[in-house]
Amino acid sequence: xxxxxxxxxxxxxxxxxxxxxxxxxxxxxxxxxxxxxxxxxxxxxxxxxxxxxxxxxxxxxxxxxxxxxxxxxxxxxxxxxxxxxxxxxxxxxxxxxxxxxxxxxxxxxxxxxxxxxxxxxxxxxxxxxxxxxxx
Amino acid sequence: xxxxxxxxxxxxxxxxxxxxxxxxxxxxxxxxxxxxxxxxxxxxxxxxxxxxxxxxxxxxxxxxxxxxxxxxxxxxxxxxxxxxxxxxxxxxxxxxxxxxxxxxxxxxxxxxxxxxxxxxxxxxxxxxxxxxxxxxxxxxxxxxxxxxxxxxxxxxxxxxxxxxxxxxxxxxxxxxxxxxxxxxxxxxxxxxxxxxxxxxxxxxxxxxxxxxxxxxxxxxxxxxxxxxxxxxxxxxxxxxxxxxxxxxxxxxxxxxxxxxxxxxxxxxxxxxxxxxxxxxxxxxxxxxxxxxxxxxxxxxxxxxxxxxxxxxxxxxxxxxxxxxxxxxxxxxxxxxxxxxxxxxxxxxxxxxxxxxxxx
Amino acid sequence: xxxxxxxxxxxxxxxxxxxxxxxxxxxxxxxxxxxxxxxxxxxxxxxxxxxxxxxxxxxxxxxxxxxxxxxxxxxxxxxxxxxxxxxxxxxxxxxxxxxxxxxxxxxxxxxxxxxxxxxxxxxxxxxxxxxxxx
Numbered sequence: 001x002x003x004x005x006x007x008x009x010x011x012x013x014x015x016x017x018x019x020x021x022x023x024x025x026x027x028x029x030x031x032x033x034x035x036x037x038x039x040x041x042x043x044x045x046x047x048x049x050x051x052x053x054x055x056x057x058x059x060x061x062x063x064x065x066x067x068x069x070x071x072x073x074x075x076x077x078x079x080x081x082x083x084x085x086x087x088x089x090x091x092x093x094x095x096x097x098x099x100x101x102x103x104x105x106x107x108x109x110x111x112x113x114x115x116x117x118x119x120x121x122x123x124x125x126x127x128x129x130x131x132x133x134x135x
Numbered sequence: 136x137x138x139x140x141x142x143x144x145x146x147x148x149x150x151x152x153x154x155x156x157x158x159x160x161x162x163x164x165x166x167x168x169x170x171x172x173x174x175x176x177x178x179x180x181x182x183x184x185x186x187x188x189x190x191x192x193x194x195x196x197x198x199x200x201x202x203x204x205x206x207x208x209x210x211x212x213x214x215x216x217x218x219x220x221x222x223x224x225x226x227x228x229x230x231x232x233x234x235x236x237x238x239x240x241x242x243x244x245x246x247x248x249x250x251x252x253x254x255x256x257x258x259x260x261x262x263x264x265x266x267x268x269x270x271x272x273x274x275x276x277x278x279x280x281x282x283x284x285x286x287x288x289x290x291x292x293x294x295x296x297x298x299x300x301x302x303x304x305x306x307x308x309x310x311x312x313x314x315x316x317x318x319x320x321x322x323x324x325x326x327x328x329x330x331x332x333x334x335x336x337x338x339x340x341x342x343x344x345x346x347x348x349x350x351x352x353x354x355x356x357x358x359x360x361x362x363x364x365x366x367x368x369x370x371x372x373x374x375x376x377x378x379x380x381x382x383x384x385x386x387x388x389x390x391x392x393x394x395x396x397x398x399x400x401x402x403x404x405x406x407x408x409x410x411x412x413x414x415x416x417x418x419x420x421x422x423x424x425x426x427x428x429x430x431x432x433x434x435x436x437x438x439x440x441x442x443x444x445x446x447x448x449x450x451x452x453x454x455x456x457x458x459x460x461x462x463x464x465x466x467x468x469x470x471x472x473x474x475x476x477x478x479x480x481x482x483x484x485x486x487x488x489x490x491x492x493x494x
Numbered sequence: 495x496x497x498x499x500x501x502x503x504x505x506x507x508x509x510x511x512x513x514x515x516x517x518x519x520x521x522x523x524x525x526x527x528x529x530x531x532x533x534x535x536x537x538x539x540x541x542x543x544x545x546x547x548x549x550x551x552x553x554x555x556x557x558x559x560x561x562x563x564x565x566x567x568x569x570x571x572x573x574x575x576x577x578x579x580x581x582x583x584x585x586x587x588x589x590x591x592x593x594x595x596x597x598x599x600x601x602x603x604x605x606x607x608x609x610x611x612x613x614x615x616x617x618x619x620x621x622x623x624x625x626x627x628x
Contacts, residue, residue, distance in 0.1 A: 152513070199579060203582075245501070271556070286573065300587040455586075
């Protein structure tokens with residue numbers, strides 16, 4: 001009884017992990033600018049990896065493999081968000097800068113927002129590149 | 136099921152290789168090369184080659200993209216498209232590929248247990264390894280004992296590559312009128328997240344390297360993987376806290392001495408066997424009992440391999456990062472002072488103007 | 495049937511040819527080095543595919559397993575991977591020095607710079623006897 005519960009829970013966790021990884025990949029391809037893409041990839045990447053490793057831990061049973069998987073999960077829990085942070089910070093310090101546009105100006109920008117690259121209509125954050133390359 | 140995994144991984148590898156050939160942004164090509172290394176590590180795992188997968192993941196997805204990125208930071212990010220030789224090269228490549236494919240029709244089926252590769256020396260290794268050498272990991276026993284000469288050659292090759300990089304990239308110290316300005320170049324990363332996480336992670340990385348080093352006889356691991364992981368800890372420290380901080384921990388001279396020490400340890404083990412009247416690198420001469428001698432020999436040479444690989448990787452990373460820092464310092468001082476036309480410190484080049492643009 | 499048994503070898507040949515194409519046809523030195531890496535890794539995949547035994551366990555002696563994959567190709571490829579990274583590091587160091595000497599890592603620029611230098615040095619040698627006569 002307990003075995004089949006563990007089996008199905010582990011299968012569910014693995015499926016959820018794959019689903020989040022897939023949505024992260026779709027977001028990576030479809031989002032308009034660098035920071036949105038990285039947000040999609042970074043968050044879903046960490047979550048999906050943790051879910052997959054938890055699913056594997058449930059199948060491993062009480063063994064050395066369980067302990068090693070727990071250590072791997074802890075390591076990825078530390079490093080994956082740090083990697084996203086490092087990526088975003090280096091983009092901010094180089095040519096892709098996030099700029100804050102104050103609220104009064106967003107109405108006038110609503111009309112032109114469709115043609116401008118990198119910002120959605122009505123948003124107050126915009127990505128501008130200082131060397132003319134694409135976002 | 137395994138076949139499906141095999142087909143999927145190889146198809147992904149093919150797609151990645153084609154996109155690397157196509158892309159003109161070398162930064163993206165370096166990242167794709169890292170993905171290529173990781174995918175091939177996954178493929179090696181499905182083939183049951185766990186040691187090889189470990190090494191490929193550490194080297195192909197870790198050190199190799201790092202070195203390519205450091206080179207790109209010095210050499211320029213974009214590639215100029217060149218159409219001249221594309222047609223001739225494509226024709227040649229298609230011809231050679233077709234010839235090779237026609238040659239594979241004679242090859243044994245993939246996974247066949249009666250293929251010629253599995254019937255000569257491999258059964259001896261698999262069946263006699265436990266009784267002659269006494270460690271469970273057959274790959275380590277073959278690597279360290281049965282084929283010890285190859286491993287010795289490999290360690291000397293790594294040492295020679297380290298020597299080569301050292302002779303090419305060692306900083307020339309005496310340059311008149313050009314004081315390297317350190318204060319203008321950002322050394323330590325000011326970001327608190329990176330600093331704290333790096334501090335927390337470096338000790339587990341070193342511990343893991345030691346674990347892999349000494350556990351290589353019972354599971355996947357060994358000297359090479361451990362050396363690379365140990366070097367990665369130091370490289371992380373030098374990236375986050377600056378090259379000078381890393382040099383204070385492991386100075387340039389220490390790293391050079393250590394890289395030679397590893398090769399010496401390996402060679403002296405062989406010479407010890409010589410001195411006892413047996414063959415070079417015959418570990419049974421190291422102790423009374425033959426199996427104990429093998430154990431001692433394997434531990435000592437894996438230590439030598441680990442020391443050399445770690446110190447050579449650290450040395451190469453130091454040299455590349457030192458070049459990067461020198462170039463940033465040069466650019467910083469150039470912005471502050473006008474250089475006279477016949478500056479003696481700059482090497483002469485006829486395409487000098489390209490250097491400003493391609494950086 | 496030939497497809498599933500020889501699929502590995504054909505993909506290896508395709509990867510090898512892509513790597514060879516990059517070494518021959520691309521002008522940028524770093525791209526050539528990456529192509530060489532792809533070539534090397536395809537050879538590793540070939541050896542490991544040859545070493546695989548259907549139903550074989552990884553070559554670490556464990557209780558209850560009787561059929562193991564061939565450990566010899568694993569050893570050879572372990573050495574080859576490390577030698578590959580040593581070669582790549584040396585090649586990249588050479589690229590950095592070439593960049594410093596010629597200002598560019600595109601093959602055409604380097605060849606043009608070499609020709610200019612050769613023409614300049616040959617002109618220098620042609621001028622010297624005239625000066626001595628004066």
